[in-house]
Amino acid sequence: MSDAGKPLIVVAGATSKQGRSVVTSLLESRRFRVRALTRTADSAQARSLARMGAQIVTVPLEVDRQGEFVQAFESADGAFLMTPPVAPPSAVEFPLGRQLADAAVEAGVGHVVFSTLENVEERSSGTKYAPHFTDKALVAEHIRTLPIVHTFVSLSFFYTNALEYYAPRIDGDRVLIPFYLPEDFRAPFVDPLTATGPAALEVFSHPGAYAGATLPVVGDVISPGEMVEAFSRVTGLKAEYRNAYGREDLLTHVPELAENPLLVDEILGMAEYAVEFGYFRKDRDMEWSRRIDPHALSWEQFLRRTDWRGERVSFGS
Numbered sequence: 001m002s003d004a005g006k007p008l009i010v011v012a013g014a015t016s017k018q019g020r021s022v023v024t025s026l027l028e029s030r031r032f033r034v035r036a037l038t039r040t041a042d043s044a045q046a047r048s049l050a051r052m053g054a055q056i057v058t059v060p061l062e063v064d065r066q067g068e069f070v071q072a073f074e075s076a077d078g079a080f081l082m083t084p085p086v087a088p089p090s091a092v093e094f095p096l097g098r099q100l101a102d103a104a105v106e107a108g109v110g111h112v113v114f115s116t117l118e119n120v121e122e123r124s125s126g127t128k129y130a131p132h133f134t135d136k137a138l139v140a141e142h143i144r145t146l147p148i149v150h151t152f153v154s155l156s157f158f159y160t161n162a163l164e165y166y167a168p169r170i171d172g173d174r175v176l177i178p179f180y181l182p183e184d185f186r187a188p189f190v191d192p193l194t195a196t197g198p199a200a201l202e203v204f205s206h207p208g209a210y211a212g213a214t215l216p217v218v219g220d221v222i223s224p225g226e227m228v229e230a231f232s233r234v235t236g237l238k239a240e241y242r243n244a245y246g247r248e249d250l251l252t253h254v255p256e257l258a259e260n261p262l263l264v265d266e267i268l269g270m271a272e273y274a275v276e277f278g279y280f281r282k283d284r285d286m287e288w289s290r291r292i293d294p295h296a297l298s299w300e301q302f303l304r305r306t307d308w309r310g311e312r313v314s315f316g317s
């Protein structure tokens with residue numbers, strides 16, 4: 001098929017971990033064209049997407065830029081929408097997600113895929129504070145009312161959190177790995193850099209089959225204790241779990257969070273929500289992503305593939 005005949009998918013947040021994965025899978029399939037949205041067209045990540053064949057369009061994911069979003073979505077068949085990390089007290093995630101979706105409708109996009117999370121406020125009857133979950137669920141609720149074919153993907157906890165945000169401390173020959181979850185609590189985790197794309201490719205390839213669906217993206221269901229044990233096995237290094245589940249312990253291991261007490265509340269709220277209510281609603285199909293992507297990385301495969309040995313890693317563009 002000539003490039004001109006291929007459906008065009010716009011990817012918001014294209015240089016993000018999720019976005020890069022989506023752009024890569026769509027272009028490697030050779031069945032789609034991609035327009036990649038970024039704030040900075042000449043960043044290393046944006047240039048790398050351009051070399052892969054993506055059209056780069058400069059537009060920040062900020063509220064009140066709906067006109068720019070509409071232009072960016074012009075003539076697109078589909079759009080992958082996500083919201084960048086937002087720390088409280090900022091509350092832009094809901095209006096931003098809503099404006100992205102409204103712009104897609106206004107531009108006549110055929111199908112939107114939004115990266116959502118569960119409604120923590122509703123599931124916990126207001127007892128847990130995790131706006132970066134609930135605000136995505138509210139965006140999804142809004143999208144359900146729009147005259148556009150829509151599908152939701154819902155990513156598990158990222159494996160990359162341990163590399164990027166909660167990096168271990170090296171103490172002599174021991175790697176001390178802090179986790180915001182209890183040692184024995186099994187939760188869904190995933191590699192956003194390799195798992196988001198196959199999920200999006202599957203959905204954009206069969207829009208009718210997934211209309212209205214919310215699809216968890218899961219690589220492994222594993223406890224922090226098991227993750228530490230796998231880390232030792234793969235790297236040959238001595239490693240120990242460090243408890244960061246609870247305010248004092250979290251601030252001991254990630255002291256820089258003290259600058260933003262609301263963010264601490266949010267991390268604790270998210271972790272308690274996952275433990276007490278389950279990360280995903282019970283009716284979600286936890287096997288879907290691993291069925292459509294049998295190469296989805298388990299934590300152990302992720303460690304082998306990345307060769308991670310406990311250092312802090314930045315995935316920024």
Ligand SMILES: NC(=O)c1ccc[n+]([C@@H]2O[C@H](COP(=O)([O-])OP(=O)(O)OC[C@H]3O[C@@H](n4cnc5c(N)ncnc54)[C@H](OP(=O)(O)O)[C@@H]3O)[C@@H](O)[C@H]2O)c1
Binds near residue numbers: 059
């Ligand atoms: N961490 C987890 O365990 C987890 C699990 C599930 C869902 N999530 C959600 O995943 C989302 C983050 O995805 P990610 O980790 O793939 O993103 P990421 O790697 O942190 O990248 C965020 C991207 O957003 C783009 N961006 C555009 N406008 C922005 C703005 N105004 N401010 C900040 N960034 C802007 C940046 O690209 P340019 O600089 O090129 O514009 C950047 O590449 C968050 O909504 C988070 O809640 C996280």
